[in-house]
Amino acid sequence: MAASYEDRILRVLAYIHDHPDGDLSLDTLADVAAMSRFHWHRVFRALTGETCAQAVRRIRLHRAAVWLAQDGLTIAQIAAQAGYPNQGSFSRAFSDAYGSSPAAFRCSGQLRLPNPNLRTGSYPMHDVTTRDELSRRLAGLPHKGAYHEIGKSFEAFGAICESRRLWPQVGAVLGVYFDSPETVAEEELRSFAGAEFAGDALPEGMEEVKLAGGKTAVLTYKGPYSGIHAAYHSLFGNWLPQSGEEPADQPCYEIYLNNPRDTAPEELLTEICLPLK
Numbered sequence: 001m002a003a004s005y006e007d008r009i010l011r012v013l014a015y016i017h018d019h020p021d022g023d024l025s026l027d028t029l030a031d032v033a034a035m036s037r038f039h040w041h042r043v044f045r046a047l048t049g050e051t052c053a054q055a056v057r058r059i060r061l062h063r064a065a066v067w068l069a070q071d072g073l074t075i076a077q078i079a080a081q082a083g084y085p086n087q088g089s090f091s092r093a094f095s096d097a098y099g100s101s102p103a104a105f106r107c108s109g110q111l112r113l114p115n116p117n118l119r120t121g122s123y124p125m126h127d128v129t130t131r132d133e134l135s136r137r138l139a140g141l142p143h144k145g146a147y148h149e150i151g152k153s154f155e156a157f158g159a160i161c162e163s164r165r166l167w168p169q170v171g172a173v174l175g176v177y178f179d180s181p182e183t184v185a186e187e188e189l190r191s192f193a194g195a196e197f198a199g200d201a202l203p204e205g206m207e208e209v210k211l212a213g214g215k216t217a218v219l220t221y222k223g224p225y226s227g228i229h230a231a232y233h234s235l236f237g238n239w240l241p242q243s244g245e246e247p248a249d250q251p252c253y254e255i256y257l258n259n260p261r262d263t264a265p266e267e268l269l270t271e272i273c274l275p276l277k
Contacts, residue, residue: 004244005240006241008034008035008040008043009033009044009047011032012029012032012044012052013055013059015029016029016055016056016059016060020059020060020063020064020081020082020083021080021081021082022083024056024060026041029044029052029056035246035247036247036248036249037249038180038247038249038250038251039180039236039247039274041180041182041183042180042182042232042236043236043237043241043247044182045236046232046233046235046236046238046240047237051182052182052183056083057093057097060082060083060084061082061093061094061097061098063081063082064078064079064081064082064094065094065098065105067082068102068105068106069106075087075090075091075102075103075106078102079091090102124230124231125238126221126231126234126235126239127219127220128218128219128235128239129218129220130215130217130245130276131215132213132214132215132216133211133213133214133215133216133275135210135211135212136172136174136196136210136211136213137196137197137210138176138192138194138195138197138208138209138210138211139170139195139197139202139203139207139208140153140192140194140195140206140207140209141153141156141160141192141193141194141205141206142191142192142193142207143190143191143192144189144190145186145187145189146186146187146189147181147189147191147229148225148226150175150191150193151225153192154173154175154193156193157193157194157195157206160205160206161195166199166203169197169198169199170195170196171196171197171198172195173194173195173256174196174211174253174254174255174256175191175192175193175253175254175256176192176194176253177191177251177252177253177254178190178251179251181229192207194207194209211250212250214248214275214276215275215276216274216276217235217239217240217243217273217274217276218272218273218274219231219234219235219239219272219274220269220270220272221269221271222266222267222268222269222270223265223266223268224265224266224268225268225270228254231270231272232252232272240274245276245277246276246277247274247275247276247277248275248276251275252272252273252274252275253273254270254271254272254273255270255271255273256268256269256270257269257270257271
């Protein structure tokens with residue numbers, strides 16, 4: 001695995017261990033990793049098997065367990081040092097994770113160590129190439145909510161193009177995904193369903209998105225759209241750490257190479273595009 005990504009993972013994990021009572025927000029950890037927040041959290045999840053938030057919670061509680069075993073601090077002091085606003089919230093979180101209250105854990109003298117193993121190579125392999133993408137001007141409809149429900153917006157987009165006879169001005173069909181599902185609540189995820197548009201005036205009721213183009217990693221996925229999420233893990237967990245490449249501060253997007261209306265699910269082809277620096 002390329003040392004730079006392993007180093008980033010280890011640096012962030014060390015930072016969490018060293019600053020359990022500090023600012024461990026997603027933005028802060030992305031800064032520690034020296035990586036775009038657009039993609040850092042996907043990389044972290046793909047390589048560790050947990051989100052940054054889960055790692056923060058696990059490590060904070062592990063540090064608390066160590067302090068409980070040492071018996072040198074009160075439970076209230078440990079709660080504060082572990083980054084919890086009060087003893088009650090700490091006790092609930094600790095009980096959920098360890099199956100016993102902090103006081104009972106202290107009496108039992110238990111200690112459980114975290115598992116630092118990375119998951120590189122544990123995802124299905126897909127073909128990934130790099131190519132220079134041209135800039136694109138898209139017309140389409142915004143979507144908010146679960147990414148797997150973006151089909152509703154694509155259906156509406158297609159209906160508008162059909163009713164207004166826009167198809168001669170429409171090119172490749174694309175979906176743009178602005179947020180990481182590892183860090184943003186499902187109902188808050190922002191995406192965009194549309195296509196390249198060659199017309200001068202933007203169709204009424206549609207919005208415009210521009211993609212900058214440039215060097216791009218492209219994973220070609222074959223199969224039903226329901227399996228795309230796992231392909232992202234392969235891109236960020238298998239290919240990226242070995243590639244020596246750095247993601248750009250731009251969202252991922254997908255190019256749909258055939259039409260689900262006349263193509264069997266197992267034959268659908270999707271290009272998952274990751275802009276690179």
